[in-house]
Every structure is written in C-alpha cells, then in structure tokens.
Amino acid sequence: MAAQNPNGSLTTIIENKIATVEFGHPASNSFPRQLLDSLTSELNVLSANEDVSVIVLRSVGTGAFCAGASFDELLAVSNQEQGTIFFSGFANLINAMRSCSKIIVGRIHGKAVGGGVGIAAACDYAFATVDSSIKLSELAIGIGPFVIEPAVSRKIGKSAMSEMTLSAHEWKNTDWAHQKGLYAKVLQDQVELDIDLAHFTSKLASYNPEALIEMKKVMWEGTAHWDNLLLERAAITGKLVLADFCKNVLSQFKK
Template identity: 45%
Template sequence: MSPFPPIESGPDGYVRTHVSAGVGRIEFHHPKSNSLPSAVLQELAATVTAVSRTPDVRVIVLQSGGSGPFCAGASFDELAAIEDRKQGQRFFSGFAGVFLALIRAPQFVVTRVHGKAAGGAVGLIAASDFAIAVDKACAKLSELAVGIGPFVVGPVIEKKIGLASFSQMAVDADWRDAAWCERRGLYAKVVPDVAALDQAVDAQAATLAAATPEAMAMMKQVVWAGTDPWDALLAERAGMSGSLVLSEFTRRAISSFKGK
C-alpha cells in the first residue's frame, strides 16, 4: 500500500516525497499517462537530489502514481510546442538532470515499475540500481519512431543492459515484454501483480535500509564508474534531440501520436 495519501493530480502533475524507517520514497505523476513535461522533470531531479542528502534516508524508492502506465516518457504536448534548438536542448536536458541525480545519489535507488514504460521512462529505470516490475510492464524506446532517436537515454541504458540490447530497442521501436527486460538486466525482478510488487519493493527497501551506508555509497561509485563526463555528454545528446525535434518529419510524427 502506498504511504502517500490519495490526492487529486492537477493538470501539471506532481512530485511527492515520504520518509520513513530509512526509506525515502519519491512519487511522480502526470494525468497524461505519467508523461514528463519540463516542470515535472526539474522538480523530480531536485527532489531526488534533496532526498539523497537527507541524513535519515538510507535507500530511495522511485515510483509513479496511478494504475496505468509507469511512465509514457516525454510530454508530446511540450515537444510539439518547442520552437528552436535552444528550447529543445533545454527540454531534453531535463531528462539528463534526473538521470544524473539518480546515479549520483549515494543511496541505492529501487524503482517500482507497475506498468508500461516508454522512451525516457526506460532511462529512469536504467538509472536506478534495482528495478522491480510486474509481468505486464513491457518497455520500448519510441524515439526513432518520432524522428528524434534515444540520444539522451542512450548512455544510461547502454551501461545497464549493454550495447547490443540497447541497439535492439533503439532500432526496433516495439514493445519488449517484462521477461525480455529481466533477461537483459533492465529489471532485476519481475512479479505477477501489484500486490506482489509492493511486497517485493518494501522488502528490498527494508533490507537495503539496514545495510551500511558507506558500503552502499562505495558500491554506487563502482557500479557507475566512468560516468563523471556525462554532464557534457548528455548536454551534447540533448542538443542533438533538440535539433531533430524541429524537423518536419518529427512535427508530423508527434502530431500523429497525439491524435491516437
């Protein structure tokens, strides 16, 4: 059961936190399939950083609200409104900020995946340290289909599941089932339903909250070694996507997707 009291989500979504027994739980939500506009991305990155610096937090749980998709990735409404490369780069840099906050948090991040994950959502999962998903939680990289390519999410996904598997997802923008994701290491564990998911996430979080924080921080450094230059790399990648989003092909593709 979620520790968050039920509230109505506004049109811009929300990011909420709850800290208890060493577990810092972060929940994001947007009424449009948990998509991620700039405001939610910026708040999510800032919240992850703030929670990771809270002395009482020994493990972080990342989750999304609602019972539909885990996350639909980038907000198509905001993509369609981008007017120039600088604005586009700024939007895609929002994803980079969240990824960097997750991998640089000294605590392990356990991600609760209760539904489908598309585009940038796959990056969120890859940037966490241990993802637990229900067996209906298929995933895909849809960027190429709309003409922008999975550039910003690429480094974190490639590091998590390897170049070959990342390439498969990038080239064939179709859904991969949860079993495929588990075999490749995107998901650490797959469970049959949401009740089992909550039980598994809570158990894993409790176990990690009892672990030595210093050892956890050192493990994070080992696992994410080689990512120090990613600030510049992801900024460059955001610029690539920011340019492509202005193309006529991408404009038409986004309009088509929004109409579905």
C-alpha cells in the same frame, strides 16, 4: 513533502530510512519539463539527507509507469534552444540519479516508453510486474533515444539497446527486459511487487549507510563524463525535434 501543479504531481514520504518518491501525470505519467526539474531537485535534496539510506522511485496509478516526454511540450518547441533545454531535463534527471548518494530502487509497475525506459535503467535496482513491457519509440517520431542511451546501454548492453531502438514500433516484454538486466526481479502483479519491494528495501535500509554510499560510487564508476555527454545528446535531440517529419508525426500521435 508534496508538490502539486498542473504539470503533474510529486510526493515524497520518508519512513524507516526509506524515501518513497512518487511522480504522476494525467498523460500516462509523462514528463513535462517542470516535473522533470522537480524530481531532479528532490533527488538532490534526498542525496544529502542523512535520515535516508534508500530511495524508492515509483509512479501513480495502475496503468503505465512512464510514457516519457510530454508530447504537448515537444510540439511547442519552436527553436533549437528550446529543444535543447527541454531534453536537458532528462539529462539532468539521469545525472541526478547517477550522482545521488543513495541507492535508488525502481518500482516499475507498468509499461515504460522512451524516457521512462531511461529512468528505469538509471535505477540501481528495479522491480517490475509482468505488465512492465518496454519500448524505445524515438526513431518512429523522428528523433532518437540519445540522452537516455548511456543509461540504457549500461544496463542491457549496446546490442540490446540497438535492437530496441531500431525496432521502434515493437514492444519488448518483461521477460526480455529481465533477461537483458533492466529488471532485477519480476513479480506477477502489483500486490506481489509491493510485498517483495518492502522486504527488499527494509533489508537494504538496515545495512551500514556508509557502505551503501561507497557501493553506489563503485556501481557508477566511469560515468563522470555523463555530466557533459548527456547535455551534448540533448542538443542533438533538440535539433531533430524541429524537423517537419517529427512535428507531423507528433501531431498524428496527439490526434
């Protein structure tokens, strides 16, 4: 199944009980709201597909894995309702990853910023390359990683999340992300990554699918309140993005 539109691309291939979902956008694989909604919908569909046991989540190209939210859409936000609606897209996506009945394996081939870090954190298992540095730059543009914080803190701990957030201009390298638990395995390049990823997911897909479903529930115990929490966080960000500080910084970034 494939969906193409001016706001990005989304393609899914199912083979041997493994669904490979690939998203893409010309602006460093960033997410406009339409692409967020498409990916969320696709994960919900795959969650109910009995022919799928494992989902591989990846992005196109050899550059960044994901640059987070679309700057163009952030700049276009003109009232709090629009801001809340936009950031609720990330809330819905993370909740879809959390509630999906299938194990989600992330293929993080390059840098991840902001919402991209949240997506990596919401994967149940993540492969990365040595080029997969991470940054939470939200404070630097006048907002904060409020929506993705629960997912990031769950993976790397509140202390490491706070360190990343407050050093908003600083990249954390792949070794740091690996040591903190964001990445389960780090490979030298994309060739090695794909070899290990294929072996791992093939093994995983051979396991009892009912056991995988039950294991997914155990792994995400205690997060049912995220349905409301992440939407509340989206409202906070939706308000902050309207401030002159944020608008000015976003304009400079775009230039």
